[in-house]
Amino acid sequence: MIVSKKTNGVMGRKNPKKWEHRFREMGMRFTEPRRVILEVLGNTVEHLSAEEIYMRVYKKHPNIGLTTVYRNLYTLERMGIVTKFHFGDGCHRYELIEGHKKPDHHHHLVCTGCKRIIDYDDFMDEEIAYIKKVEKALSRKHSFDITDHVIQFYGLCKKCKAA
Amino acid sequence: MIVSKKTNGVMGRKNPKKWEHRFREMGMRFTEPRRVILEVLGNTVEHLSAEEIYMRVYKKHPNIGLTTVYRNLYTLERMGIVTKFHFGDGCHRYELIEGHKKPDHHHHLVCTGCKRIIDYDDFMDEEIAYIKKVEKALSRKHSFDITDHVIQFYGLCKKCKAA
DNA sequence: AACAATAATGATAATGATTATCATTACCAA
DNA sequence: TTGGTAATGATAATCATTATCATTATTGTT
Known part of the structure; x- marks a missing residue:
């Protein structure tokens, strides 16, 4: 079995379909910005800031705005999908809860x-x-x-x- | 022995003379703003933000500016006299290390x-x-x-x- | 398929905490 | 006293984050 380093060595990471279900069952839409943000968070072991997430999102989806990133990080936080941390540099950093x-x-x-x-x-x-x-x-x-x-x-x- | 609640129940809190020595031995001056800020921190068990410290300082010393409060909190932090925390509301909060x-x-x-x-x-x-x-x-x-x-x-x- | 109703977005401006700038003042040492 | 430096305080600037709001996209309903 080959374990990709990119996925934090964790198998069974939720695929888009599973995420979609999480949103749908709450009467929310699984939009492209949401999918892309989750994709970025799922493809790193780093603790990214909103700005950093935005930059990675931007590469393939320059139409998605920073506001939307902030808004959805908050949404994901409330849904219990990501956690927000503060490490003493001047910003918050986000981590996908899954994979621990x-x-x-x-x-x-x-x-x-x-x-x-x-x-x-x-x-x-x-x-x-x-x-x-x-x-x-x-x-x-x-x-x-x-x-x-x-x-x-x-x-x-x-x-x-x-x- | 009566233990004042205001001083966090800790005896032997450094008096101004002692603080003065801490500054002097580093070639720094023990100025009024510094004395007053330490006084405020020494008289509470709360975890005050820079703004809150400033407000308490202001009551008796309206001439001392917010900038000076920030600057000296940073100084005190580097001197190992106060610690800075982040509790998730949008600001830093400061605590005198002594007294624990x-x-x-x-x-x-x-x-x-x-x-x-x-x-x-x-x-x-x-x-x-x-x-x-x-x-x-x-x-x-x-x-x-x-x-x-x-x-x-x-x-x-x-x-x-x-x- | 057309149509409301509402969720979500993105651009922009606003906020709030903190920091940088800089001219002025206070203190110390020669 | 005098020159040099530390410290101050007013102001403007910065940076992350949030609020506003008009526009767009999606969904359930006729």
């Missing part, structure tokens, strides 16, 4: 030098156990319904250390 | 409804053990010098759940 070993896996290692972002999934079991525990205690103590969490490590990558 | 049980304690519980932020320090020992472990493994695996980390939980507080 675990859903709600929002753990990143960020280089404060070159802004490179690495997804990691080491210690998942331990981490999940730990998170669950804290979550439970915090939600009880503060009467919160916890829905999500973010763990990020910041540092300097090899190159930026040297430089 | 442990340094580099950046763990928050954020209500996505009312934007209220709760600092927590439960499970500190476990958390530190866990973080250390991940940090070590990640820095080895990816050749990163990890300098910092952030853990944030998102959810709805009691009031926002009800509403």
